[in-house]
Amino acid sequence: AQSVTQPDIHITVSEGASLELRCNYSYGATPYLFWYVQSPGQGLQLLLKYFSGDTLVQGIKGFEAEFKRSQSSFNLRKPSVHWSDAAEYFCAVGTGNQFYFGTGTSLTVIP
Amino acid sequence: NAGVTQTPKFQVLKTGQSMTLQCAQDMNHEYMSWYRQDPGMGLRLIHYSVGAGITDQGEVPNGYNVSRSTTEDFPLRLLSAAPSQTSVYFCASSRQVFNEKLFFGSGTQLSVL
Numbered sequence: 360a361q362s363v364t365q366p367d368i369h370i371t372v373s374e375g376a377s378l379e380l381r382c383n384y385s386y387g388a389t390p391y392l393f394w395y396v397q398s399p400g401q402g403l404q405l406l407l408k409y410f411s412g413d414t415l416v417q418g419i420k421g422f423e424a425e426f427k428r429s430q431s432s433f434n435l436r437k438p439s440v441h442w443s444d445a446a447e448y449f450c451a452v453g454t455g456n457q458f459y460f461g462t463g464t465s466l467t468v469i470p
Numbered sequence: 471n472a473g474v475t476q477t478p479k480f481q482v483l484k485t486g487q488s489m490t491l492q493c494a495q496d497m498n499h500e501y502m503s504w505y506r507q508d509p510g511m512g513l514r515l516i517h518y519s520v521g522a523g524i525t526d527q528g529e530v531p532n533g534y535n536v537s538r539s540t541t542e543d544f545p546l547r548l549l550s551a552a553p554s555q556t557s558v559y560f561c562a563s564s565r566q567v568f569n570e571k572l573f574f575g576s577g578t579q580l581s582v583l
Contacts, residue, residue, distance in 0.1 A: 402574030462512040
């Protein structure tokens, strides 16, 4: 069965520091991979997606993610975090007619 | 563009009551879906539709019904609400299925007492 694991429930970083959010997936073929962000009281917004090709993908708001097939990972990174990045982040796998979401990582940004 | 519109934003029900959560999109998307979001469990797919007249079950379909009579609308029905259905519900749509991003509504917070 397909699954998505986000091992970090909550992460706290200082403003200006770098960020890496982890995501591992379980799927038999090359999946369609996504990162979404959810601000409080809002729906989810797409940050970036990977389908094929270059394994380093760029997204909105300065985020990037790297697909590593050997590690079944799709980690999200940002070189310098801003206070407005505080939110919940979800990794997702698209396969067939369904999307599978991880349990999310909550990001707190300290001034 | 309005995008994906969900109504109501908040709802309180008593156990056994029925209600319909509305979802409409104005982007002519073929794919529509309903998720529930619970603390520590992420988003779980309830039902989805790949076009008018076609629906299918997701991970957690029990207690919910859907129909898709038009491309624009995808209502979610709770026939007999239970406290276990207390959750935040999101409707999402996309032009196609897995090679397109999902557009999400702003959610419905449902409490069942």
